[in-house]
Amino acid sequence: MAQMIPLILAEEETSSSMARQRVFRDLNDPLDCYDDMELVRRFRFSRASISKITELIANYLNFAERSCVASPHLQVCVALQFFSSGTFQIICGDGINVSQASASRYIRDVSLCLQAIYHQFVSLPAGLKRVEVKNKFYEIAHFPGVVGLVDGTHIRIQRPSENEADYINRHFYHSINVQAICQPDGMFSDVLARFHGSVHDSRIWKNSGVGMHVENTFSIGEHILGDSGYIMRPYLLTPYRQPISTPQFNYNMHIRGQGLLLNRHLGDGNEDSTVFMESSG
Structure with missing residues (x-):
């Protein structure tokens, strides 16, 4: 039994690490964090539509910089939540765990990206x-x-x-x-x-x-x-x-x-x- 304790502890540590990684991924990507009904309730768009919008503007979004760790999905969802609710940015940002400053930046960036492709649609x-x-x-x-x-x-x-x-x-x-x-x-x-x-x-x-x-x-x-x-x-x-x-x-x-x-x-x-x-x- 004593010989198995290190194995059990190692397994628990691995599971804990995986859980931490999963939480991080969920917080950084609402499509991982919410089910289909919750996505529509929060953002007024389906999973497929959010993915399509993100795909259309991904090349315009400045998410590759080290200073911007937010996924494209997160940036798009913050903007969509603001567009659909009209709430103040701090309320919008708190809904998916980002700061007011970050929410403001994402809303601005996504808005400019949508403006860039506006005449396509x-x-x-x-x-x-x-x-x-x-x-x-x-x-x-x-x-x-x-x-x-x-x-x-x-x-x-x-x-x-x-x-x-x-x-x-x-x-x-x-x-x-x-x-x-x-x-x-x-x-x-x-x-x-x-x-x-x-x-x-x-x-x-x-x-x-x-x-x-x-x-x-x-x-x-x-x-x-x-x-x-x-x-x-x-x-x-x-x-x-x-x-x-x-x-x-x-x-x-x-x-x-x-x-x-x-x-x-x-x-x-x-x-x-x-x-x-x-x-x-």
Whole structure:
């Protein structure tokens, strides 16, 4: 028996070492640490989707430096948790055991990486895809030629240290006014997030690259639909503010039927994420 004690102690030490390694690996990779349901609950994305996002931006992430021991999965998950919850960074970081400073760095780095690949996935439909989109919109509200729906949504931000008044929107809180163009399946074909909360939707459209693109490239009979906050153009159709005839009432009914679709998709963001606080309507 005495001869077996060293063997037992050695085996226990090996097991303890393996356990320590396992804990370290789990803490450094949420995909190892959480089951499928918990991943979706925390980060709003499935295991496969998190892996795909990480794969897409891995070459952009600066995780090879000795000073950054966090795995790409961890950096992506910290950012996704912040995007989906809107919580302060220290709360977000504590959820998966990283400091506020680290969480802030991961959110910044992942955001820049996503921005770098943005146009691979977010663009106005063209060719056969555009025909498909117009057909789907027509099935919804029997409105022909619709390529997308545009609206703004206010994203709440902390009180800025400079130019504070520029960020106060008509709901009297600090925000940025984000312009989004939506497809019938809920996918976004354009997002612009660089204007202060005090800027009106119509001004954002007028000064946006996508607005100029639509004006210069859309064929006759193709258009984006917007609400009455936009100025009506051949390529940007909006409801009549004061309809006076049956055709105008019918037109408004169809265009607002499409508008409900956009409000629902922006509303999905509002319900799932406190980052998206309130649609500007």
